[in-house]
Amino acid sequence: DFVVTQSPDSLAVSLGERATINCKSSQSVFYSSNNKNYLAWYQQKPGQPPKVLIYWASTRESGVPDRFSGSGSGTDFTLTISSLQPEDVAVYYCQQFYSTPQTFGQGTKVEIK
């Protein structure tokens, strides 16, 4: 199985500041035939199901604020929240869907400092 590891496990950021979450896959999730990275990011707020924010590593889902951005390729990826807002308090998961079984990272909890 592809192992997906996120860092840090948690972080506290001041309102309006940048939050950065890293995601590393044990093997490359880049598919050269279509030039896509098979990686997605989800946001999960307490008591709610996950919500997809980004797929193909950097494509923002419709309606997701542009303060959320994804980057990276191959095995190393980053989710950046450029200016943290109160409603961004959540656990964030990355997921690889290049190989079966698709696997999720362990999650990163984002809080307000």
Added chain:
Amino acid sequence: QVQLQESGPGLVKPSQTLSLSCTVSGGSVSSGNYYWSWIRQPPGKGLECLGYINYSGSIYYNPSLKSRGTISIDTSKNQFSLKLNSVTAADTAVYYCARGYNSGWYGVWGYWGQGLLVTVSS
């Protein structure tokens, strides 16, 4: 807008079979070549995709289920289901049903039910 809702018992005894259904509204399980999945989350832990199905008959099971799981579609009820037999305490989790974000996609889960907590205990 498609909506999904899980249903089933919240408590299952060890060694018995966990049976869950997901009712779909605002769309049909038999159209659009969408994939329908079951994803679970043990309390305080991360997410595990158990498997997925589409109306054309394509089914995938996570090997972690060790052949204990069955996913099926019931078009008459516009539902899909999960059966997991020989459950243990390790199967205690919130179970989510979800739909692929786009037609033909089985990697990005764009629509989710609210989740159902299933506890395995005697």
